[in-house]
Amino acid sequence: MLDWLLPQPCLACGLPAAGGLCPPCAAGLPWNDRACRRCALPLPSADDAALCGRCLRHPPPATASFVLLRYADPVDRWMAALKFSRRLACGELLSALMRQRLGAAPWIAGCAAHIPMPLHPGRLRERGFNQVTELLRPLQDALPEARPGWLQRLRPAPPQSGLDAAHRRRNLRGAFAADPAVRGRCLLLVDDVVTTGSTVNEAARCLLRAGAAEVRVLGWARAARGMR
Numbered sequence: 054m055l056d057w058l059l060p061q062p063c064l065a066c067g068l069p070a071a072g073g074l075c076p077p078c079a080a081g082l083p084w085n086d087r088a089c090r091r092c093a094l095p096l097p098s099a100d101d102a103a104l105c106g107r108c109l110r111h112p113p114p115a116t117a118s119f120v121l122l123r124y125a126d127p128v129d130r131w132m133a134a135l136k137f138s139r140r141l142a143c144g145e146l147l148s149a150l151m152r153q154r155l156g157a158a159p160w161i162a163g164c165a166a167h168i169p170m171p172l173h174p175g176r177l178r179e180r181g182f183n184q185v186t187e188l189l190r191p192l193q194d195a196l197p198e199a200r201p202g203w204l205q206r207l208r209p210a211p212p213q214s215g216l217d218a219a220h221r222r223r224n225l226r227g228a229f230a231a232d233p234a235v236r237g238r239c240l241l242l243v244d245d246v247v248t249t250g251s252t253v254n255e256a257a258r259c260l261l262r263a264g265a266a267e268v269r270v271l272g273w274a275r276a277a278r279g280m281r
């Protein structure tokens with residue numbers, strides 16, 4: 054009722070809208086529903102069993118991934134607005150969209166805990182918040198318990214753009230440390246944007262080296278490989 058009385062601008066196009074998005078923008082969201090079930094890479098067509106060529110050749114450390122949307126307009130703008138301008142309305146909308154679609158990843162229920170992708174403490178002080186934690190805040194009741202302390206970032210994220218996969222991986226080596234409590238557990242690693250997958254892969258490898266039984270991935274926006 055209040056939304057109707059005081060329409061807010063649509064977060065995608067700026068026209069008056071109720072509930073964050075106008076109907077045409079809501080209908081045009083770039084859902085990532087045709088994707089590799091292991092790494093969430095967008096695929097031209099897919100069924101539940103689809104794997105991308107790369108996962109067939111070199112299975113990544115995570116066994117399953119669900120990434121809600123493709124990293125395309127307006128999702129890329131919302132992510133930047135949340136991360137760099139702390140525009141919480143964008144985060145709230147992204148959290149609400151995730152809640153609507155969590156049923157597409159029923160394997161989440163099999164995880165013992167979820168771990169937001171950590172920021173380096175220096176980066177966290179600079180920015181004042183971790184955008185992944187913000188996105189997760191309204192979803193705590195829908196996810197296994199949060200264990201943010203189980204993964205730490207030892208080095209800040211280096212600039213990754215323009216680097217090939219081998220360089221990205223080398224850049225990230227030793228970037229994370231996992232708590233011994235992860236041993237034997239199936240964990241849900243959560244990130245906002247999955248670009249090439251090199252960051253989630255390195256974090257997942259670190260958890261597995263510390264004895265985690267399995268790592269699965271939940272994310273908001275998936276870039277086609279090589280973007281950004």
Ligand SMILES: [Zn+2]
Binds near residue numbers: 063067070077078079
């Ligand atoms: Zn709109």
Ligand SMILES: [Zn+2]
Binds near residue numbers: 106108
């Ligand atoms: Zn894949």
